[in-house]
Amino acid sequence: MASNRQRRLLALSGAVALALTVAACGGSSGGTSEGKLDTPECAAFADYTGIAGETVTIYSPIRDAEAGLLEQAWAKFADCTGVKIEYEGSGEFEAQLKVRVAGGDAPDLAFIPQPGLLEFFAKGGKLKAAGEKTKAMATQNFAPDWLKYATIDGTLYGAPLGANVKSFVWYSPSLFKEKGWKIPQTWDEMITLSNTMAAAGIKPWCAGIGSQDATGWPATDWIEDVLLREQGPDVYDQWVAHTIPFNDQRIVSATDRVGSILKNEKYVNGGIGGVKSIATTTFQDGGLPVVQKKCGMHRQASFYANQWPQGTKVAEDGDAFAFYLPAIDPAKGKPVLGGGEFVAAFTDGDAVQAVQTYLASADFANSRAKLNNWISANKGLDVANVANPIDKVAVGILQDTGAVFRFDGSDLMPAAVGANSFWKGMTDWINGKDTKATLDFIEASWPK
């Protein structure tokens, strides 16, 4: 029986292979070997010649529905040029990528959200420098503020892909309207509002820093945002580069300011519990009390728009929306904390470089943005293609020439700090450890 079935399978797969060959021949007999590049609808991709039939593998932390949208966004490019893009997303991306690269199984391209990780691979000689075309495309479409994070020792390794803006505070427009509260324009106004809320019997803040093995990261964003506002971008850069120690007095001061909100029993944790409940609440659940009107404000990145319960209207006149986390000292400018992925190459074939170049193009950014829930720092991105109201605000901030953009610091630091002791330290800090001891612990873990 087994042999019978096997024979049937053999016959079948033979037939299939034959059919595929026929189909392939039929397709190419009409045109050239360049896929469909000479057809009018493919005019936009005329530069990407000579890559038909090649396969490019991509490994990325973006998965599920969002991954489907990415594939949809580059489908036309793939179809026209004839290149095959094999995409794989994983929730364990960071650890898995290290294992694969060390085991000699690196993908062609990877979407790396941590410049620190990109630097780790670049210094280890694993990454290929961006080709001339990619470099030209990247410098044309992205600000130097962004490209510097993918530039190691003067060499550019790739362009940014998506972006998210972290300096947002989520609130309930309907609750604000009901109570007659105004959106705060300065830090002091925000604190006054917090007191008003507390007096009205609504805890002004809610937060959750639980994220399985990455528990603690939302608290690190808080510190970064406040440090950027209190001390300005230069001190921030020195802190990230470790030219000033992690437990410097200025960091202590910024941390204490965060503590005056997150460790203040009068302010937190709206709708969830006391201060310590921040540590055990997942970041996904951390802001939900906002729409239940049990919590006034929730500081979280633009992507939080997708976390609200089904049926929540995310708009300026809806159930949830976000305002820009106001500056502390207006003289220090308009600081913006954000993040994003970079497209780095582990191999340097023509097809790989072509895909890398295309992903840096305005054409791709617009193609992806049209499919919703996505923004980029790409200057060619047309705001008209962004549907989501909060994404529109975020794009506005990213394209604001007056804003000072800084990348999420924990993603820039060495992994021993940025992906371990900083998270752990902040979790202990929420859980009662004092500021000085926490920062001393993190400082001690900085690799020598």
Next chain:
Amino acid sequence: MSTGTETVVAAPEPEVPRTAAGRVRKKLTSRTASAVSLVIALLWTVPTFGVLVSSIRPENEIKSNGWWNFFTNPQFTLENYNQVLFGARSASGGLAGYFINSLVITIPSVLFPLAFCSLAAYALAWTRFRGRDWVYVGIFALQIVPLQMALIPLLSFFNEGVSLGGVQVLPAWDLEGPGKFITVWFAHTCFALPLGVFLLHNFMAELPGDLVEAAKVDGASHAKIFRRIVLPLIVPALASFGIFQFLWVWNDLLVALIFAPGPKNAPLTVRLAELAGNRGNEWQRLTAAAFVSIIVPLTVFLSLQRYFVRGLLAGSVKG
């Protein structure tokens, strides 16, 4: 299945207790026994049951109140199952492909260890050679090597081959497409060996020595003894090890993520983990996913039940 158990076991029916006190005590103990087993069964089932109930509740209900509210305020939906089975991501082609991948990965990854472990366990239990016990203890001790530490060397073994002092001793395997399944089988087989050899060796070493000795005197070869005498007697042990190896492979995520990349090779677990959404915001789908993925292991367990009964017969040979 359970009827099979009873007919075999029917022989030593409990005799009627001789005294009244005995009868009372008997009744009491059997009652306590039932009560205790019921409590354990409840404790073990309630958490799972909660998730089963959750899986048929709407997302907003799951996330805002406890599953027990289903009984006072029943709101029923199959949306979670719909999303798990028919997928949010069009390009991946639904769950069927992943299901096939899981089967293709699991079946050989159970068969190979079963065979290699029983052969090795036989050698360690019933052949005589110098250093036998040390080899056994050595294999046993390898159980402690954490899987994670073996991933990189094994991956580079497949992708870069083996080179000693700059000389390429073994070439890279260069496997593509379905060929990648070989690396997954290989990895799972390696990792299963220490536990398998340990379990089966313990079982084999307990077999009555005279059986084997008698066969040897009759001039039977080791291959014959293994096939005719030892193998039938260790069926229950093979079944238990088989079940656990099956579960381990079926539910594995770590090895699959490294050795079975991409939708073409990845098993069900990889897809299910992905279902939680890009930032874990769709975790309610995992309630349904848990029950979709449990069906196969549970079926395997129930259908292997009868081999445990045969264990009873095997035991009587021993006595």
Next chain:
Amino acid sequence: MSFDFTAEGPKLMMLVYGIVAFAAVVGLLLLVLDVLPSHKDRWVALGLLAPAGLLLLVGLIVPAVRTLILAFMDADSDEFVGLDNFIWMFTDKNSGMLPDFGADPVQYGVLLSTFLWVLLVPTVSTSVGLVYAVLVDRARFESFAKSLIFMPMAISFVGAGIIWKFVYEYRQEGAPQIGLLNQIVVAFGGTPQQWLLDGPWNTLFLIAVMVWIQAGFAMVVLSAAIKAIPADIVEAARLDGVTPWQMFWQVTIPSIRPALVVVMVTISIGTLKIFDIVRTMTGGQFGTSVVANEMYTYSFRADENGKGAALAVLLFVLVIPIVIYQVRVVRRRRLEGAR
């Protein structure tokens, strides 16, 4: 569910190849052994052990040796640093290995937590598995009853994480609870607790998850062993009028002793290596971390290869008592059987 046979065909072919290859290898091996005379034990053993031995060499021995070397090197595996990683582990209080009762909150330390795991998980899950196996043995719905306890093993960890979220989840007083445990506390008039936050209890709540999973393993193996107890022994005891209690201690336990040892040893080693429960439920925070979780964190997230490998070596060391016990078992068996 669309089923695309053109995509699935080659995979199923691969499965067929795999099974054919399997049959060929095993068949060939047995055939060769058939030809060899049985008194050449050394050659027979070599043939039987060869496949397992080669796979072990590639899959486990080489990685173990590599880990051992890395443990004495620095974070990037460039330079030898001697015992530095081990000195860090046991003297630097930032490594979190040793208890620090002066700290606020009190730090129990990774070693103490790991010890608690290895002490409790094997004993509790074996006891539960054994008691249950005995109680449902020959009961009316044995097969069904057993699958209830077995079920946790069959659920992938992705699912188990959700299951326990619905048990331990915390919501503030007055709000509707999502976690069963807090709902029970509230129903009895108590205040809801954050079960996973405060040591050392949080470790116990994580241990409960592991016990929940492992009891199924113990139950299946022990149940098979109980069924293998020769019927005449049981019968004889019964005719002697022993109580079920005596039967359990004087007949069942001694008869399944080898299986009990196997179960305890296997679960102990599995517990030493446990990390996914800790990782998914608390991320090793709040003092719940164990050695294997630290090993994973340092090796794969923090880019500290040396420390990660040193922690793996610590696991090797921790298993030594169990290995010594095995050596004694083997010695005793040889004395008894004189085989």
